[in-house]
Structures are given as structure tokens and as C-alpha cells.
Amino acid sequence: MKSVSQSDRWREALKMMSRCPICKADYEPDAAKIFAKNETASLVHLTCQGCGSGFVAMIVLLGQGLSSVGMVTDLNFADVERLHTAESITVDEIIDGYQFMLQDEFQKEATRQ
Numbered sequence: 001m002k003s004v005s006q007s008d009r010w011r012e013a014l015k016m017m018s019r020c021p022i023c024k025a026d027y028e029p030d031a032a033k034i035f036a037k038n039e040t041a042s043l044v045h046l047t048c049q050g051c052g053s054g055f056v057a058m059i060v061l062l063g064q065g066l067s068s069v070g071m072v073t074d075l076n077f078a079d080v081e082r083l084h085t086a087e088s089i090t091v092d093e094i095i096d097g098y099q100f101m102l103q104d105e106f107q108k109e110a111t112r113q
């Protein structure tokens with residue numbers, strides 16, 4: 001039996017997410033690209049060839065097993081590479097953004113036809 005190297009174990013987890021959750025098309029073999037990893041976890045971005053949607057998965061190596069969690073995203077691979085190290089948005093920034101959107105000027109622009 002061929003042993004799988006530690007660095008390629010994340011590809012095993014991809015078998016669990018073999019198709020696009022949006023359009024159900026099977027992912028192409030080159031759809032998955034790794035954009036960050038450490039000793040136990042890998043972050044992988046998949047692009048669907050069928051509908052173009054993105055999917056980000058975190059694959060964690062647990063002893064002899066694998067675990068994964070993922071989400072649909074509108075980020076492409078370049079976006080996730082650039083943004084995964086960015087600082088998190090704060091609660092204060094969210095409140096500032098919400099208050100900005102409540103301003104009359106913003107409301108007029110947003111609802112202008």
C-alpha cells in the first residue's frame with residue numbers, strides 16, 4: 001500500500017468535498033489550491049469550473065484522522081491569499097459602518113434608481 005506523505009494528506013480530505021455546493025458540478029482535479037498551512041491545518045481554496053463560485057476549507061490533521069470545515073465564498077484565490085493574514089474587523093468598525101449607512105446622504109445614494 002502506498003503511504004501518503006504528510007504534506008499531501010490534505011488532498012485526502014478533498015475527496016469529502018468532491019463537488020460544488022452551489023451547482024453540484026464535480027470539482028476539477030486542479031480546482032483546489034492551498035493558501036496557508038501549519039503543522040496541523042491547511043487552508044484550501046476551490047474554484048468551481050461550472051459556476052465560478054469559490055469555496056474555502058480548513059482541513060485539520062488529527063492523529064490518524066482528518067477533519068474539515070468549509071464555507072462558500074465570493075473571494076477568489078488571489079483574495080484569500082491576500083486577506084487571510086489581514087487584521088480582523090472590529091465590532092466598533094461594524095457599528096461605524098452601520099451608522100454610516102443610516103445617514104441620509106448614503107440612503108439617498110443607495111436608493112437612487
Ligand SMILES: [Zn+2]
Pocket residue numbers: 020021022023024025048049050051052053
Ligand atoms: Zn459550481
